[in-house]
Amino acid sequence: ATRALSAECTASMSEAVVRMMEDEEAMVRLKLIEALPLISETVPTLCTLLVDNLKRAFADPFWRIRKELLKASPLLIKNMGLEYFSGNFLAEYLSLFKDAVDEVRVSAGESLGGMCLYAGGDFVQEHIFPTVKELAGEEYSLRIANLCGLRSILETDDVPDRLSADALALLLAAGGDEVPNVRIRVAQALGQVITRVADGGRPKIRALLGELQVDKDTDVSFYAAESVRLCT
Numbered sequence: 001a002t003r004a005l006s007a008e009c010t011a012s013m014s015e016a017v018v019r020m021m022e023d024e025e026a027m028v029r030l031k032l033i034e035a036l037p038l039i040s041e042t043v044p045t046l047c048t049l050l051v052d053n054l055k056r057a058f059a060d061p062f063w064r065i066r067k068e069l070l071k072a073s074p075l076l077i078k079n080m081g082l083e084y085f086s087g088n089f090l091a092e093y094l095s096l097f098k099d100a101v102d103e104v105r106v107s108a109g110e111s112l113g114g115m116c117l118y119a120g121g122d123f124v125q126e127h128i129f130p131t132v133k134e135l136a137g138e139e140y141s142l143r144i145a146n147l148c149g150l151r152s153i154l155e156t157d158d159v160p161d162r163l164s165a166d167a168l169a170l171l172l173a174a175g176g177d178e179v180p181n182v183r184i185r186v187a188q189a190l191g192q193v194i195t196r197v198a199d200g201g202r203p204k205i206r207a208l209l210g211e212l213q214v215d216k217d218t219d220v221s222f223y224a225a226e227s228v229r230l231c232t
Contacts, residue, residue, distance in 0.1 A: 014049050021053040026062035033057060033068045040072075040079035047080055051088050058092035063101040070096055070107040074114025082119050086127065094131045097149075098142060105142065109149030113156040121160035124153070129166065136170050140179050147174060147185045154193040161198065168193075168201050175208045180217040187212045187220060191227025206231060 017039075020032045036054075040047045047054075058069055073093055077085045085093075097108045112132070116124050135146040153159055153167040171193075175186045187209065194205045209231070212224035 014046055017046060017050065018053060021050065021057065026060075026065065029057070029060065030062065030065050030068060033065050033072065036069075036072045037075040037079070040076050044080055047076070047084075054089065055092060058089065058096065063099070063104055066096055066099060066101070067104045067107045070104065070111045073111055074118045077115070077118040082123065085119070086123075090127060094128065097131050097135060097145075098138070102141065102145060105145035106148050109145055109147070110152050112149045113152040116153060116156045116159050116163070121158070121163045125160065125163045125166070129163065133166075133170065136174065140182065143174065143177065143179075143182055144185060147171065147182070147189055150174075151189040151193055154189075155196050164197060165201070168197055168204070172204055172208055175212060180215075180220055183212060183215060183217065183220045184223050187224040187227050191230040194227075194231050 017032065020028055023029055036047075054069070057065055060066055070093070073085065073089070076089075093108075096104055099105050099108070109132075112124065112128065115128060119128075132146060132149050135142045135149075138146075150167045150171045154164060154171070159167075171186060171189060174182055175190075177183055177186070190205045190209055194202055197205070206228075209224050209228050213221050213228060215221045215224065
């Protein structure tokens with residue numbers, strides 16, 4: 001009787017959640033996605049039933065839903081397993097690194113720390129970092145957002161040496177970007193990550209900050225000087 005009741009409750013909950021996922025009101029869908037980490041932790045069978053709905057949610061026209069899904073993605077891996085996520089949502093997840101909305105792109109980058117924690121650095125290196133690397137050669141808005149991903153990787157504990165080195169190399173290379181706003185973000189990020197990178201990377205960071213301190217753009221030189229103070 002207990003099992004039958006449990007199955008009945010799960011079926012009823014599933015129907016309610018599916019209705020919410022398909023609700024015309026975007027805020028209803030958003031509230032459900034915000035609860036996704038809790039749902040995946042407490043009722044994982046429900047997430048199994050929601051695969052098609054979640055796939056569509058990654059392309060939801062309401063950008064806050066796409067952003068919230070990116071925030072939830074590492075916890076989906078933690079609670080549901082890497083196979084569940086990579087087999088169902090990896091392509092959709094990667095597509096949001098080039099989203100039309102800046103806050104979504106930034107959220108994609110910021111999710112990389114959690115992806116390293118729960119998917120593992122090797123998985124990120126093989127399946128996600130190629131997209132990150134590709135963004136370094138894209139248009140200005142994508143390059144800016146990409147820096148958030150590089151910083152997120154470098155700020156995360158126990159990242160494999162190869163991934164950390166590759167992320168730092170891209171961040172250092174971005175210090176030569178022709179757009180001052182990109183160089184500003186690089187200068188800020190270098191100050192944030194210098195204490196987190198391996199000893200071998202710190203002289204490279206200090207050297208680039210030294211160059212940026214005398215940048216022809218006064219804002220770049222200002223933020224580089226601020227980061228230098230953080231390094232001392």
